[in-house]
Amino acid sequence: MNTRTVPETRASRLRKLFLTTLYISSFTFGGGFVIVTFMKKKFVDELHWIDEQEMLDMTALAQSSPGAIAVNAAILVGWQVEGLLGMLIAVLGTIIPPMLILSVISLFYNAFATNIYVALVLKGMQAGVAAVILDVVCDLGGKVVKSHSPLYIGLMVAAFAANFVFNVNVILIILAAAALGIVRVLLQSRKGGAV
Template identity: 70%
Template sequence: MEDSRKGKTLVQLFLSTLYISAFTFGGGFVIITFMKRKFVDELHWIDENEMLDLAALAQSSPGAIAVNAAILVGWRVAGFAGMVTAVVGTILPPMLILTVISFFYQAFAANPYVALLLKGMQAGVVAVILDVVWGLGGKVVKERSLFLCVVMAAAFVATAVFRVNVILIILAAAAVGMLRALWLRRRVAS
């Protein structure tokens, strides 16, 4: 009895994550909105405040936000089995779609019309990325913190001019942030 109910939950979890993942364009933040609609409003598996905390956790952990959110929702709903189910449901649609595309890519890209279409779209995607950078960078500047601006400028020079390894830059930024947090705490304490 207990087993069949858990089985049913897992099936529902799998189908929900599969569906959400297959039809969500536009990255992690969008998928969290869909998950909230499904798991909070529709299925009532998770309450709203908890979902907000899970979203914050998913965004602040390493890896893709969609996968992180699936891990958290899966654990919450059905433990380890739930986590595996939700993760598989989430990564299956992009894997299948990209598999099909990779098989056709060579033939696709060799076609002169498709190549021109792709080439034009590349200009568009760069604009999309730099538009996001502009928005995010603007938010950092608006915080009016010299420290954050220096971190941003230093990281940019390190990557764009000196081609420092990306992982080193991330580790350095995390270390600097940690030292600053410790220093601020000591200053408050004394």
């Protein structure tokens, strides 16, 4: 039995990138964090095209950039995997399903808005989405705790408290965390040490 693996061609990687983002976008409901979870499972755990730290960085960038987090994440993953063409393919795969679904829903909006069964389905989906988002929070929070970095752990606790206890605007929290990261990088580069 021949166990040699045939190297992937660029065309096959682009096709796989498009089909994967199309599939993920078609079957994930509940916003960006849900889609990022599935992207991590597919691109990091299964395909090994990017590593876990890169996915964490991309998630932070996608979250802190303007626009939909799913599209932002697709831009970053596509660029990392296959450059400009990969970025375009990943974005296309990500936007086609919601565009089609929303187009159909908009045609029948009045029927959907007043249908009790549709309302019940959406309520059930909310519970499932909440569970997936909680999974993402636990996964990302666990990685911060495992880093054993007092700075990162303190920042996570402070961001949580600022948002949920003091109702600070999320944009201010993101900007403050980004500023702290920039200061840390600048200080580390002056010392010549590792970041």
